[in-house]
Amino acid sequence: MASSLVSKMASRAHLSNFSEVGRKIVGAALNYKSLAHDLKVPHPAKPIIFLKATSSYINVGQVIEVPKAETVNYEVELGVVIGKKCKRISEANALDYIGGYCLALDMTNVTQIGNAKKMSAPWDLGKTFDTACPVSKFIPKESIKNPDDVKLWLKLNGNVKQEESTSDMIFSTSQLISYVSQFMTLEPGDLLLTGSPSGVGPVRPNDVLECGLNDLVTMTFSVRAVES
């Protein structure tokens, strides 16, 4: 217990090399033209936003947990780390509030999301279970000139499943930051998950996920089953 608490604190500190531990994780859903095309759904008129708890962070060396009787999908995403407190900022100013980036996996329990949709209930159990937010090391802001032109890829057991540029996003990074800031104050260390491109799919116990962002970072996570 004590050691898992220590490792959780250590992993949260890892992302926050740059600042204090992030207060929240904000996700955008269905934000890629390629994914909307695959799912045969229209582009959303406004960003679709959800929250993940910071207890879902894991770092390289930790393992993604999948309940035995449920299905969990991988989603590779660009993570934007907020650098300065902001509220109701314009799209024109939004990039000024970025402190840096990370590569992230928005692990999603689609069994729980399916149940929630049937009951018109919130998505929380599908998005914010422990281990649902694997992240890379912090990437300094200067390393990425344009967050809307970043190449993401993901391999499942060595096979490429996702490969796309963030230029395929429906709402740009600045549109997402500005939109979210109309509703909630964004604070240093908060993480914005910008959505996942085409090719999302399920993981199974003992699978290995490897993903990368430009030539800046790669990360690998394995998967294990836990009791449902």
Ligand SMILES: O=C([O-])CC(=O)C(=O)O
């Ligand atoms: O999991 C979902 O349903 C949608 C999502 O996060 C994404 O498109 O990135």
Ligand SMILES: [Mg+2]
């Ligand atoms: Mg996602």
